[in-house]
Amino acid sequence: MSQASLASNARVGDAAPLFAALGDKTRLRLLYRLSSGGPGSITHLSADTPVTRQAITKHLRVLSNAGLVKSSRRGRERVWDLEPKRLAEAHEYLDRISQQWDEALDRLKEFVENDPVAEPPGASR
């Protein structure tokens, strides 16, 4: 079994949801907003974006499902904030993947340097 791979086999399906949650610029912007500006209500958060409050609500729900943010009611407002625990988990996750990429790149170098793919000399056309 080779050990250097882009994701450990067992968790490969685990990473996708996290990446998917991060794979939208509006959501990344929201995370940025929360991390730099602190917690905020929906209307507050949507004030900076070109999209509607409703859209923001949906995105927050996605982030919430991914465990990246949490919300709490405060009077008639609902305040959203980053979720430290999950965020730390995701953080570790990215670190691990990052490290595995490193190893994968090493293997890749060997590939290229040693024996590409036994390329047939006249393979072009």
Next chain:
Amino acid sequence: MSQASLASNARVGDAAPLFAALGDKTRLRLLYRLSSGGPGSITHLSADTPVTRQAITKHLRVLSNAGLVKSSRRGRERVWDLEPKRLAEAHEYLDRISQQWDEALDRLKEFVENDPVAEPPGASR
């Protein structure tokens, strides 16, 4: 800039495509496949998956657009492989984000410890 945020402001829209490309389990599996099993043709790569060759083709194209894989023709076959350079870039990227998360988490702690439900600056109306 000593500001701790989840993503640097200017690049926030840059990360999304990468994450989006990684946000699918079939594609992650493909990357895993390529990183552990080395390069392979489409039919070869799709032999291990429950989906059709055509679906794999599409996924490879997505990964290719994200710069994570590259392909080269070899006779009548087309061999796909990881793209080292871009992969390294993405690697750095994840590292950077990972680090920023770390900083963001620090700020988060202060939030919680100092002022539980602090009003974001400028929240008055």
Next chain:
DNA sequence: CTATTGTGCAACCATAAGGTTGCACATCGA
């Protein structure tokens, strides 16, 4: 030459995703 194998392309489908509008309802201020 002919059959086989490997790709590529295109059409098509179902569902999810991102977004909008509209409206009901809760809560706060005066």
Next chain:
DNA sequence: TCGATGTGCAACCTTATGGTTGCACAATAG
């Protein structure tokens, strides 16, 4: 109490996404 403000829900629209099937075409094996 009444109006203003903040949310939540639901319907709806458009486009992307993930997937399939079918077929044409290139290249290789006999």
